[in-house]
Amino acid sequence: MTPRSKMNETGASLRIYNSLSGKKELFTPIEAQQVGMYVCGPTVYSNVHLGNCRTFISFDLVYRYLKHLGYKVRYVRNITDAGHLEHDADEGEDRIAKKARLERIEPMEVVQRYTVDFHKTLAAFNTLPPSIEPTATGHIIEQIEIVKKIIDAGLAYEIGGSVYFDVAKYNTTKHYGVLSGRKLEDMIHNTRALSGQSDKKTPQDFALWKKAEPQHIMRWPSPWGDGFPGWHLECTAMSAKYLGEQFDIHGGGMDLKFPHHECEIAQAEAINNKKPVNIWMHANMLTLNGKKMAKSTGNNILPNELFDGSTELLSKAFTPDVARFFMLQAHYRSMLDLSDDALLAAEKGYARLKEGISRIEQLPESQQSSVSLDSYIASYYRAMDDDFNSPILIAALFESIKLVHLVEKGTETLTKADIQKLQETVHAFVYDVLGLTLTSTNEQNSYLDSALDVLIELREQARANKDFVTSDQIRDQLLAKGIQLKDDKDGTSYTLMS
Ligand code: AMP
Ligand code: ZN
Secondary structure, eight states: OOOOTHHHHTOOOOEEEETTTTEEEEOOOSSTTEEEEEEOOOBOSSOOOHHHHHHHHHHHHHHHHHHHTTOEEEEEEOBBOSOOEEETTTEEEEHHHHHHHHHTSOHHHHHHHHHHHHHHHHHHTTOOOOSBOOBSGGGHHHHHHHHHHHHHTTOEEEETTEEEEOHHHHHHHSOTTTTTTOOHHHHHHHSOOOOTTOOOSSTTOEEEEEEOOTTOOSOBOOTTSSEEEOHHHHHHHHHHHHHOSSEEEEEEEGGGIIIIIHHHHHHHHHHHSSOSEEEEEEEOOEEETTEEOBTTTTBOOOHHHHHHOOSTTOSSOOOHHHHHHHHHTSOTTSOEEEOHHHHHHHHHHHHHHHHHHHTGGGOOOBSSOSSOHHHHHHHHHHHHHBTSOHHHHHHHHHHHHHHHHHHHHTSSOOBHHHHHHHHHHHHIIIIIISOOOSHHHHHHHHHHHHHHHHHHHHHHHHHHTTOHHHHHHHHHHHHHTTEEEEEETTEEEEEEOO
16 A cells, blocks of 8 residues: 555645644645654653553554655654653652652662553554654753753743743743633632742743752752753753754643643743744543543553453453554544443444454455445545544444445445455555554454354254254354354354444
8 A cells, every 4th residue: 555645646635633723724744745743751650541542542643644644754752751740830749759769769760660661551552653752861951951041031030049931021022821722811810829938930930940959869960050850841852852943743632731832832932932833732631431530539540451351440351452443433632431331332343343354355356346446545534634533534444344245245346456455445544544453353353263162062062962942042142242153064153243
């Protein structure tokens, strides 16, 4: 399958919803055929949860489709291994240092443990690794340089070894709140007064550099004394370093829009006087049984618990493929609720899709096609071109499976070339773009095969003993579960019903 030649023939027709304008915009990269994309990565102080995974799977879809269209994509996704404090208002302990203190291990041991977990989990979900995965601690020098520049621009002040961004001053010439649609006056009106401990001029100011108290272990020397960078700074430093002062796409979960991304914009504007990012993309949250997924409330499932079924919240284990299919059945900007029923439905749907795909290569060939295959294929591109609409793409793929059944029945016909084209295109969209793999479900199918072999054997024995009550019971109960037994001269086989 060659990438869509349409991009070259008729110009790109991909539209992406830009959180900055609140509209879907025609995607035109800064440099023809190349895309720079930055996605905020995890803070590696605990196991990645399924909510985090949803966001990274959403951007994996974006990355995969851009690549499918033939773009050369540089995808940068960072690892936050320092500077992310417990509370947004620049207060509390560093999340990684706190975990290290509680577990009596080195902060870098915490970082290593959860970075490995993150990579392992994302690989299980078949997400592609980014082109560059920079860390905050690996870019302290770059971050200090940016702080110096913002001070030089008169938009930051140093106080007692910490440096804060002067939001009010910035807002006299620019708009702090441009991304989240907030107004500084409203923010001031709605904010509590500063606690006695804070040395900021106003609560809206945010830390660029924080003085390290004697007990703070993650510390670096700087012109303002020993300290550590503010959380928002790393993404400004690393995106500029690897993608330039202006780049195409910046993504992250919806919860990062404010203050994190707002602050990133302010920092970059302060030093370069131009908007750093053309398109801001925000992926929506995953909830569990209607409530926000959060570790603190216990309303949370870890990927491993999903894969091995070791949680009371689920009736059984689900493969990463099924979980990924479940997530892609929702548009990335919609909220998605995870529940046992929803996963069971996704499992059935995915089995149906795969079963349909497996039949394409055996379709009867005709001299002429009775349908326009190109119109089916165009519907896949239309879906993805409309802001990466994976649920519509999946619906379009099911339409093609309907066609497969019609061709099998002889109601419609396809030529050999069209059958091959259908096979290649469906494969490209299911495996390359949606990132679904057969592997895990194949393993599951081998278990299913073995279990059904046992039941088929028991049915044979019952029939041999003229115990037709039992043999019919086995057949009928399997049928009720969507598994149809078929007897022919070679013995008994089964099919999963759509
Ligand atoms: P964190 O490690 O907390 O910085 O989060 C890593 C990424 O996961 C960020 O882009 C978050 O916005 C995203 N995220 C956190 N919780 C959820 C959730 N419940 N659903 C979807 N994405 C989430
Ligand atoms: Zn970030």
